[in-house]
Amino acid sequence: MKTERPKWRAAARNFVEAVPAILLAAMFVAFIVQVFMRYVLNSPVGWTVEVCVIAWTWVILWGQSVSAREEDEIRFDIIYGTVSPAVRRVFRLIFSLFLVVIYAISLPAVWDYVTFMKIEETSYLDIPYSWVFFVFVLFTVGSILRYAWIFWGALQGREETHEDGDPQAVTRKDFSE
Known part of the structure; x- marks a missing residue:
């Protein structure tokens, strides 16, 4: 549906x-x-x-x-696809919590580096490197939000679904797609 x-x-x-x-x-x-x-x-x-x-x-x-999207990410499908939905939920909980913690720990250093790089510019276009590398701040914050959302969904027992809404499509992923 x-x-x-x-x-x-x-x-x-x-x-x-x-x-x-x-x-x-x-x-x-x-x-x-x-x-x-x-x-x-x-x-x-x-x-x-x-x-x-x-x-x-x-x-x-x-x-x-x-x-x-989450279903676009590369996973060890050989293991992930063969275990029960409850075990996949535990995998999502552990993995997403781990990534949220790692990205959150790195965020202050990322911000410091990007803001520090405003003192240098690219050679030809004279774009401040802080603008060039700002995407890494977006990447870090976006990853924290993405994996916090995945963690929250797994914590609530929400089943992982494919973009077409079929929860079983996750287990059917293989190299032929």
Whole structure:
């Protein structure tokens, strides 16, 4: 059974999934510009490399902390899929609590480093490194919230479900999907 989600939630999901797509498009354009400048005009430009590196950093960290759904995460499915739902619940409790604690412990150091990096800028685009690395703060906070939500759901006994609403779909995941 699939329930209808509020429009704001669908719009938010569309936005967080569009960010990596836009960044990948920017990377592609920068790459094409770099190839054209280097091999056609014989005048390479450095800013394209910066755009690609910054965009890739944001794609990876934004994607994992904000865009990826729980069922998109890599797990040891060989063990996880063969145990009972009660054991999977214990796995989720332990794993999510562990990650919340680790990320929460690291958050002050992450914040200190990112705010410290405002004193340096990228070589070509002169973007403060605090802006470049701010995605790591988002990643850390997003991960804390994500795994706290998973912990809370497991604590309440909420069964893990696939995006189509089928709780058994989690146990059917295999390499053929």
